[in-house]
Amino acid sequence: MSVFLQQTVNGLSLGSAYAVFAVGFTLLFGVLNVLNLAQGAVFMVGAFTGLELVRLVELPLPLAFLVAMVTAGAVSVLTQVAVFGPLERRGGHRWMGLIASLAVARLLVAIAQEVFGTQVLRYPSEPWMEASWTIAGVQIQGLQLIVLATALLVMAALAVLLRATQTGRAIRTMAFNPNVARLVGVPVQRMTLLTYFIAGALAGAAGVQLGVLYNAVSPFMGETILLKGLTVLILGGLGHVPGAALAGLLLGLTEVYSVGYLSSSFRDAVGFGLVFIILLVRPHGLFGLTTRQRA
Amino acid sequence: MSEWLASYENVVALVLLNGILGIAAYLMLIVNRFSLATGGLMAIGAYVSVLATMNFGVPFALTLVLGGVTAAVMALLLGAPVLRIEGDYFALATLAFTEIVRIIALNWESVTGGALGIVGIPTETQIWQLALALAALTAAVFAVHRSAAGRVLAAIRGDEMAAAAIGIDVARARLLTFVASGAICGVAGAFAGHLNFFIGPSDFGMIRSIDAIVYAVFGGLGGVLGPVVGALVYTVLPEMLRFSAQAREILLSLVIILAVLFMPRGLISLNLPLRRWLPRRRGQRGKLAAGQGVAAE
Amino acid sequence: MTALLEISHVAKRFNGVVALDGVSARVGRATITAVIGPNGSGKTSLLNVVTGFYEADRGSVRFNGTEIAGRPPHWIARLGLARTFQHIRLFEGFSVFDNVHVAAERRGTSHARRRAEQALEVVGLAAVGRQQADALPYGHKRRLEIARALATEPEILILDEPAAGMNATEKIELGELLFTIRDLGKTILLVEHDMDLVMGISDYVIALNFGCTLAAGAPAAVRQDPQVIEAYLGRPEAADA
Numbered sequence: 001m002s003v004f005l006q007q008t009v010n011g012l013s014l015g016s017a018y019a020v021f022a023v024g025f026t027l028l029f030g031v032l033n034v035l036n037l038a039q040g041a042v043f044m045v046g047a048f049t050g051l052e053l054v055r056l057v058e059l060p061l062p063l064a065f066l067v068a069m070v071t072a073g074a075v076s077v078l079t080q081v082a083v084f085g086p087l088e089r090r091g092g093h094r095w096m097g098l099i100a101s102l103a104v105a106r107l108l109v110a111i112a113q114e115v116f117g118t119q120v121l122r123y124p125s126e127p128w129m130e131a132s133w134t135i136a137g138v139q140i141q142g143l144q145l146i147v148l149a150t151a152l153l154v155m156a157a158l159a160v161l162l163r164a165t166q167t168g169r170a171i172r173t174m175a176f177n178p179n180v181a182r183l184v185g186v187p188v189q190r191m192t193l194l195t196y197f198i199a200g201a202l203a204g205a206a207g208v209q210l211g212v213l214y215n216a217v218s219p220f221m222g223e224t225i226l227l228k229g230l231t232v233l234i235l236g237g238l239g240h241v242p243g244a245a246l247a248g249l250l251l252g253l254t255e256v257y258s259v260g261y262l263s264s265s266f267r268d269a270v271g272f273g274l275v276f277i278i279l280l281v282r283p284h285g286l287f288g289l290t291t292r293q294r295a
Numbered sequence: 296m297s298e299w300l301a302s303y304e305n306v307v308a309l310v311l312l313n314g315i316l317g318i319a320a321y322l323m324l325i326v327n328r329f330s331l332a333t334g335g336l337m338a339i340g341a342y343v344s345v346l347a348t349m350n351f352g353v354p355f356a357l358t359l360v361l362g363g364v365t366a367a368v369m370a371l372l373l374g375a376p377v378l379r380i381e382g383d384y385f386a387l388a389t390l391a392f393t394e395i396v397r398i399i400a401l402n403w404e405s406v407t408g409g410a411l412g413i414v415g416i417p418t419e420t421q422i423w424q425l426a427l428a429l430a431a432l433t434a435a436v437f438a439v440h441r442s443a444a445g446r447v448l449a450a451i452r453g454d455e456m457a458a459a460a461i462g463i464d465v466a467r468a469r470l471l472t473f474v475a476s477g478a479i480c481g482v483a484g485a486f487a488g489h490l491n492f493f494i495g496p497s498d499f500g501m502i503r504s505i506d507a508i509v510y511a512v513f514g515g516l517g518g519v520l521g522p523v524v525g526a527l528v529y530t531v532l533p534e535m536l537r538f539s540a541q542a543r544e545i546l547l548s549l550v551i552i553l554a555v556l557f558m559p560r561g562l563i564s565l566n567l568p569l570r571r572w573l574p575r576r577r578g579q580r581g582k583l584a585a586g587q588g589v590a591a592e
Numbered sequence: 593m594t595a596l597l598e599i600s601h602v603a604k605r606f607n608g609v610v611a612l613d614g615v616s617a618r619v620g621r622a623t624i625t626a627v628i629g630p631n632g633s634g635k636t637s638l639l640n641v642v643t644g645f646y647e648a649d650r651g652s653v654r655f656n657g658t659e660i661a662g663r664p665p666h667w668i669a670r671l672g673l674a675r676t677f678q679h680i681r682l683f684e685g686f687s688v689f690d691n692v693h694v695a696a697e698r699r700g701t702s703h704a705r706r707r708a709e710q711a712l713e714v715v716g717l718a719a720v721g722r723q724q725a726d727a728l729p730y731g732h733k734r735r736l737e738i739a740r741a742l743a744t745e746p747e748i749l750i751l752d753e754p755a756a757g758m759n760a761t762e763k764i765e766l767g768e769l770l771f772t773i774r775d776l777g778k779t780i781l782l783v784e785h786d787m788d789l790v791m792g793i794s795d796y797v798i799a800l801n802f803g804c805t806l807a808a809g810a811p812a813a814v815r816q817d818p819q820v821i822e823a824y825l826g827r828p829e830a831a832d833a
Contacts, residue, residue, distance in 0.1 A: 035383060083552055092559050095329060099512050102505055103551035110544030227394065227501075234387055269398040272391040279388045280376050443701050446694040453683030460643065460677075461695040461744050462669035 002137035007260045008253065013144035015252020016151035017209040021225055022232035022248040023155060023241055024202030030239030031175040031195045037101040038079055039203050039229060040222030041108035046072035046204025047211035047221060048116060051123055061126065061212075065150065068208050069201040076200020077193050079104050085192075105222065112219035120218045123211060147209045154205050155245055158198065162241070171195060175239070231271040234278060303534075304422065310530045311425035312487055316503070317510030317522030318432055319479040324511055325452050326469050329386040331504040332373065335393035336366040336477045338400060338499030340484025342407060345416050345494055355419040359485045366481025367474050374473040378466060393504055400496035412495025419489040428486070429523070432479065436519040448472065513554060515561025524562055596621040596748060596779050597673075602641055602651030602661070603803075604634075611637040613803035614651065619748065619796075624770060624780045626790040628814075629800035630823055635783040636678060638800070639752050642781075643675045644668040656747070670698070674746035676737040678753050678783075682725045688712070688736055689721035695743035711743040714776075715769060731762040735769070742773070749773060751782040755789050767793045791815060799823070 021043060028034045050068035053059040059067070083100050092100075131142035162168035170191050174181040182188055206225065211217040232251055236243030251271055258270040316333060323330040340362030347353040347361050377388045400407045407413065439445045450458040451465050459465050488494050506529070514525020532550065536543045554562070595618035604612040612634045619625045627635045640646040642653055644665040653661040660668050669675075683691050689708060696708040712718040715735040720728070725736060734754055741749055754770075755763050763786060770793055774780055784790050790797060790811065797814040799806040807817040814820055 035386075083556070086556055087559075090556070090559060092555065095324070095508070095512055096555050096559055098329070099509055100552060100555045102509070103548045103555065107545060107548035107552070110548060114542070114545065227390075230387055230390060234384070238383070269395055269402075272394045272398070275391045276388065276395070279384055279391075443694075443697050443704075446690070446697065449686070450683050450694045453686055454681045456645070456665075457677070457681040457683060457740075459645075459665040460669055460675050460681075461740060462666050462698040464664075464666045 003260065005136070005138045007256045009138055009140055009144060011253035011256035012249065013147045013213065013252075014256060015249035016148045017206050017213060018225075018228050018232060018252050019245045019248025020151050020154055020202050020209065021206035022229050022236065022244045023158065024199035024206075025229040026233055026236060026239060026241055026244035027195060027202075028199045029233060030241060031171055032192060033239075034084065035098060035101070036079075036084075036199070037098060037226060038104040038108065039076075039199065040224075040226030041105040041112075042072050042076050042079075042200045042222075043203040043207040043210075043225050044112060044217075044219060044222040045075050045108060046200075046207030047217045048112060048207075049204065050208035051121055051211060051217050054123060061123075065205065065208050069204045072204025072207065073197040073201035075108070076196045076203070080193060080196040105226075109219050109222065116219060118219060120216045122215050122217070129212070143213060147213055150205070150209065154202065158202070158241075161198075167191075167194070227268075228271065231275050234275050306531065306534055308420070308422055308425055308490060310527050311422070311429050312483060312490070313506070313510055313526035313530050314429045314523040315425070315432060315479060315483045315486075316507040317514065317526040318429075318436060318519060319476045319483065320504075320507035321511040321516065321519065321522040322436070322472050322476045322479075324508070324516055326448055326472050327452055327455065328378070328469065328473075329383075329508065330389050330473070330476065331386055331501065331508075332370070332389035332392050332473075332477070333480050333507040334499045334501055334503035335389075335396035336370060336480035337484035337487065337503055338393075338396050338496070339369050340366040340481030341488035341494050341499060342400065342413075342484075343481075344485035345413055345488040346406070348417060348419075348489065349413065349415075355489060358489075359482050362485030362488070363478045363482040366484065367478035370474045370477025370480075371470070374470045374477075378469050378473060390501065390504070393499075393501055397496050397500050400499075407496070410496065412493055412498075414493050416489060416492055416494065418492060420486045425486060428482065433519050433523060440519065509551070513551065513561055517560065521561055528562060595619060596656060597642070597781065598652075598654040599638070599642065600652045600654075602638070602653065603649045604637055604641055604646055605649060610803050612641065612648070612651075615800065615803065615805055617798050617805065617808065619779060619781050621779055622774060622777055623795040624774055624782070624793050625796045625798065626794040626811075627781070627783045627798045627800060628785075628787070628790055628820075629806070633800040633823075634803040635800055636752055637803075639675065639750055639781075639783055642668075643673060643750060669744060669746075672745070672747040673750060674741035674744045674748070675750040676734070676741055676752055676754060678756065680733050680737055682733060682736060682740075684726070686725050687721065688717060688723050688725050688728065691725050691736060692739050692743045695740045698743075699745050707745075708743055711739040714742060714772065715739040731758050731765075734758065734766075738769070738773075742778075746778065748779040748781060751780065751784075753783055753785060755784055755786045763789050787815075 021039075025036070025039050028036050028039070046068045049071045050061075050064045053064035053067055054061055083104055084097060087097060087100055128142045128146070133140050162171060170181070170186040171194070173184065173186050174188060174191055174195075178188060181191075207221075210221070210225065228251060232244050232247045235251065236245070236247035251274075254270050254274070255267045259267050316337065320330065320333055343365045344358035344362035347358045348355070353361065373389075373392055377385060377392075401410055403409070439448075447458075447463055447468055450461070450463060451468060455465055484499070487498070510525035510529055511522040512525070513529055514523065515521035533543055533547055536546050597619040599615060599617045601614045601616055602612050603610075603614050615634065615638060617627075627638060629635050637646060641648045641661070644660070644663050644667065648661050651661065652659060655668075655671060655673060658671065660671065660673075683694065686694070689712065692711050693704060693708040696704040696711065699707070709718060709721070712721055715738050717732060717735055717739060720732070725733065728736060734757075738749070738751070738754065755766055758766060767789055770780055770782075794811050796809070797811050798808045799814055799817070799820045801819075801823045806819050806823060807814050
């Protein structure tokens with residue numbers, strides 16, 4: 001039983017970081033109908049920014065976390081302004097957008113390799129990270145608590161923004177229908193940039209969280225999280241933000257359980273297995289319409 | 296000539312192999328499906344053929360057939376349920392497939408050698424075989440484009456609902472295309488498996504699937520030569536950028552971004568002399584309506 | 593009158609919104625039957641159920657005695673029901689001829705070119721076969737869609753607002769074309785907004801409102817039906833998009 005509880009704690013902290021990343025990824029898909037495969041690279045940028053601020057500038061981690069979010073958000077906006085925006089204005093096909101986002105990811109990874117090398121770097125250890133408490137046979141690390149808390153904080157802030165503000169209403173209107181949004185006077189261009197910023201900032205936050213949690217930062221760390229993001233995107237129902245948050249937690253838990261009860265090597269297979277089953281059972285996703293209804 | 300070939304043999308082999316994969320991806324793109332199964336199907340072809348060679352001493356030619364058939368059957372099993380899925384979901388389902396194949400290859404150590412892969416494979420694949428395969432495939436796809444079956448595919452690309460309304464079984468046509476694409480991936484995998492002494496799970500991951508699509512889109516979806524030209528440029532370009540090994544990745548990604556921005560119809564849309572041998576995009580023959588560089592969804 | 597197409601108690605709803613609420617109708621062989629009704633009355637939904645693009649929740653559609661409800665669109669098309677769309681759907685990048693040719697090939701590749709040319713001749717587009725379909729004027733695109741449907745050699749031709757966007761002359765020509773097609777022995781079922789056209793060409797008119805049959809019969813009778821008048825006065829044509 002205590003093994004189960006232990007794994008639940010581990011799974012929740014891991015899953016909450018997945019959820020933060022996936023919520024941003026899902027937001028882009030839901031609001032702008034963009035499948036941005038550069039999101040994993042933006043996550044990596046966030047992880048490196050946080051790391052360098054802590055290591056070189058010796059900023060306290062919470063501050064570094066915020067700056068990393070802003071930086072990752074800014075990089076995300078930059079990709080929109082420089083690549084995705086112009087491509088959309090030229091009427092590029094959706095597939096072109098996918099290719100462009102892959103190229104952007106590759107570019108960011110290449111730059112990171114150039115600047116930081118290919119070695120795995122680590123966040124310097126701090127006393128509170130090492131701290132741990134044992135409650136009823138379950139060991140809870142300070143680190144895990146912090147990751148879980150920041151994740152909840154970030155997602156709560158997003159929920160407030162989306163649900164309780166004018167800006168949030170505007171973004172949700174765009175998700176509903178961009179033409180309607182334009183008609184009712186939503187500043188579509190500005191909201192697009194804001195959505196990219198939020199998605200980037202969430203990716204950056206997850207980057208620092210997982211960088212600290214795994215104690216490993218490398219230029220290639222974005223690839224794995226991108227696959228997780230895609231998994232969660234489907235599990236949560238394409239474009240459904242609360243669904244993504246839940247599915248992120250669920251994925252973290254299933255991964256940890258499968259390592260605990262099956263074998264560590266099948267951790268990644270579990271997520272994809274779930275995706276596969278969901279797609280087969282609900283071939284149009286959880287909220288999809290069929291072509292035959294679109295005539 | 297032979298000296299030149301020797302020093303660039305690997306690049307030439309890669310160009311040809313990638314051309315074949317590019318066509319496999321192209322076939323799915325022209326029926327409006329973004330398939331990320333290429334890497335997984337290729338892995339199946341590679342492992343099946345290599346295991347046949349290593350464990351049972353099957354002749355090389357037969358292992359090619361074996362790889363192609365196994366991957367085609369896999370495509371049929373995968374495609375029958377998954378092809379019903381709409382656009383983006385289909386891409387994600389095929390992505391999941393490729394990842395699952397990779398994870399199995401990574402963990403089924405007794406058969407696949409796990410992360411260490413299989414070593415000491417006899418290198419049977421010859422440049423001329425790859426060239427012949429690519430030429431035959433190009434000719435075959437070209438012939439299909441000009442046939443009634445090709446017009447069916449072009450109609451699906453042109454408007455799925457209108458295609459259904461004139462009696463085209465869109466789902467069946469797409470499944471057959473996926474099976475054909477799977478067979479091509481399988482044969483390519485068998486070639487790739489016997490190209491070097493070694494295969495491992497990381498040789499056939501997502502990157503393979505994505506690169507194959509890049510060849511096709513980058514080259515242009517206007518005709519079968521698009522993916523071939525795309526594979527040529529996209530494979531040779533990194534070699535040409537060797538002078539600055541460090542900045543190679545950066546330059547390469549910038550080139551792709553610029554290409555996507557300024558050549559939305561792919562390299563084929565450049566006004567090259569080559570173009571005279573390509574199918575007309577518009578006008579009298581217009582039959583190859585796949586000629587519309589960018590398809591409507 | 594033997595009914596070629598027999599629609600019985602067809603119902604269809606979308607997320608709780610009723611599109612069709614038990615519609616029944618009969619379409620006689622070699623006649624022109626028009627479905628009229630205000631916007632949102634279920635006309636296009638009815639065509640989509642008949643041609644397999646929507647699956648009915650209940651009810652039956654029989655064609656020549658064969659049950660076709662719930663069958664996929666391509667199966668229904670092969671049986672001999674061809675349709676056009678409210679928003680023109682031509683094959684992108686195809687020439688005028690190729691649009692029709694690929695349809696003619698559904699009935700076998702032998703003589704497909706000749707059959708395609710014949711279909712183009714019926715609608716009067718034989719001379720522009722080599723042009724790109726995208727470049728045709730609007731009225732011609734509508735005719736091309738009809739030619740493409742004809743090339744599949746249907747027994748019944750189903751047209752979704754064929755006169756939409758046409759000017760007065762084009763509408764008259766369309767009416768003549770539909771007569772020609774009927775006189776070739778084909779049955780025509782159409783949804784149309786233009787009352788003058790409908791009353792001028794139809795043998796039989798079915799009026800729908802809120803997914804129910806309001807009236808059915810000869811054009812003159814339907815036009816004078818008080819319920820039909822009310823439905824239309826309540827929602828003037830100007831409100832239709």
